[in-house]
Amino acid sequence: MNRIFFRFFVLVMLSITAATFVIYFAFSRLFGDPLEDIARRQAAAQIFLLEQYIDKAPADQWLTRLNNVRVVSDVRYDLVSLAEASSSMGGSRRSALERGEIVLDPAGRTLFRRVDLLGERYIGSQEEVLRARNLPVDIGQALKREALRYIIVAIALLVPIALWSRSHWQGLQALSRVADEFGSGKLGARARMKPSAAVYPLAERIDHMADRIEVLLEAQKSLLHSVSHELRTPIARLEFALELLDARTRDPELSRRIGAMEGDLRELDSLVNELLDMSKLDSARTLQAAPAPVAQMLHDCTGMLPPASHRLHCLLAEDLGQLEMDRRLLSRAVCNLLRNAQKYAASCVELRARRSATALEIMVDDDGPGIPADERERVFEPFYRLDRSRDRSTGGFGLGLSIARKAIALHGGTVSAHASPLGGARMVITLPLKR
Template sequence: MNRIFFRFFVLVMLSITAATFVIYFAFSRLFGDPLEDIARRQAAAQIFLLEQYVDQAPPDEWLARLNNVRIVSDVRYDLIPLAEARNALPGGRRVQLDNGEIVLDAASRSFYRRVDLEGERYIGSHEEVLRAQNLPVDIDQALKMEALRYVIVAVALLVPIALWSRTHWQGLQSLSRVADEFGSGKLTARALMKPSAAVYPLAERINHMAERIEDLLEAQKSLLHSVSHELRTPIARLEFGLELLDARAKDPDLSKRVRAMEGDLRELNSLVNELLDMSKLDSARNLQAEPVMLAEVLQECTQMLPPAEHTLECRLDEELGELELDRRLLARAVCNLLRNAQKYASGRILLAATRTEGGVEITVDDDGPGIPEEEREKVFEPFYRLDRSRDRATGGFGLGLSIARKAVALHGGSLRADSSPLGGARFVIHLPT
């Protein structure tokens, strides 16, 4: 947000600077260089002496009056050849000099003027130029005055722009906070603004969108919860009926089919339980954070796993310390990752945890077939399973990794899939401290 207004401020400053140069060159083009006008006013006394005293003398007294001015003035007056004066001036000024005008050179604090176009002052004056040097011209002061004028204009423009931008910045900051809260799972977050606020129409639309999303999510959660609970009743009835049928069945084939159907019911019951768990992970309100020793939680996760032929190694940093987290949810996430590793590992699983800058990193590695790079994000989608896991021996429902990512996200962390140094898949949990 700050970057937007910084760019806007830079754009305004550049626009004012560009406008300053455009104004200066436009005025110079139309009305003459303002700096030259200032310098001409500063040299007005010397120009007056030349035009009203020296030029008004008869031809035979012209040089005498010029010498009198030299005596009483600090300005140095010289007669130089016309060619030398033309070489000292740029092309545009030479035309003015040829026309008999006073040509002011503010940079060198001097001016030039031809003595006489017709050569009537004295012999040779037609080819001579009067040069006045050391004029009391201070361009630096003029430049400071011009710069100060433009600074005042810039400040006069920037103050109202800053006040106008400040109201927008505050409004957008408020909307940004609401978006962060809503994105973190606080579905009741709303933008509270006065109707006079600059971004009030945008806030109204965001609030309307948030209400609609909250209603949809609540309806989805309610539907999922209701359906899951409603499924429990027929599942319980089927389990009871199958138990009675199995008890009365004398045919071995029938008993085998009954046991297969009981396995299907257990699978369906497990699916309902996982769906209910998924519905509980949609809001941070279900997070019961408390200070816990992370190493203890991870050790408990290794003990909660079902027996398996794989070798499970546990490498935990001694400096893991305490973290503010929900013990049950984090254990569920890590256990899901370890069970997933048990399904696909060839013979080795590694659970590791280390302190990093700004957090803790937990990794689960296996030496199984791994996950293709293009599917490493898809495996966290609900009900998504890789092709090789669609058989009943390893399949599951495709909810374990999704539940793990949601549980980690509620703690403000992240979960990603990567390739493992063991040759299989690696799952990395990052928890902030």
């Protein structure tokens, strides 16, 4: 947010600077150099003496009056050739000098003017130029005055712009905080701005949007939780009825079918449990975190896995240390990733962990078929499964990875899917050491 307003102020300052140069060049083009005009006003007394006292003298007294002015003036007057004077100035000034006009050099504090055009003052006067040096011209002071004018104009523009921007900046900062809180799970976060606020229309729409999202999410959680709880009772009844039926029947074919139905019920019960876990994670706001040794937690996770024919290699660094964690939730997340790897691995699963200066990284690799690059983000969506996993051999409901991501997100970490060096999939958990 600060970057937006910083760029805005830089743009305003650059615009004012550009406008200053445009004004200067425009005035120079239309009305002449402003600095020369300032210098001409500052040298007005010397120009007056030249035009009204020296030039008004009769031809035989012109040099006498010039010498009188030399005696009483601090300005140094001397005569130089027209060629010498012309060589020291540019084309436009040279033309003005040749026409007999007064030419000023503000930087050199010097004035030039031909004695006359026809040689009437004295013999050869048409080829000489009167040069007045050390004029009382102070361009630096004039420039300071002009700069002060532009600074006052710039301040007069920037002060109302700053006040206007400040109100917008504060409003946008408040909206940014609300967005961060809402995104972190605080669904009750609202802007609640006054109607007089600069960004009130935007804040009002964001609050309405947040209200609708909160209502929808709460309804979804309530429905999921209620349905999951309500399903448990008929599932328990069906299990009890099937056990009674299985105990009374002696038909092998019927017993086989009852066993299949019991398997389906167990699968349905597992789905209900995972839905309840999802609901709890969605409603969780804080963790029951405490320091715990990472290596021990990971070894405990490997001990909770069901028996499998795959080899499981634990390649843990020695300096894993401790981490502030909710051990139950984090163990559940790692176990879900390990079970997922067991389902798809051909012969080998690897569990790795390493610690850096800022984060703990846990990796689960398998040598299975892997996950296509365009599916690696979608596998963490609830109920999403790859087409090749929709069979009895792998099972699952597509909730394990979603639960793992939610549990890790509560720890301030991330989980992502990549290609594994073993040829299958690699799941990477990244947990910050300080949340």
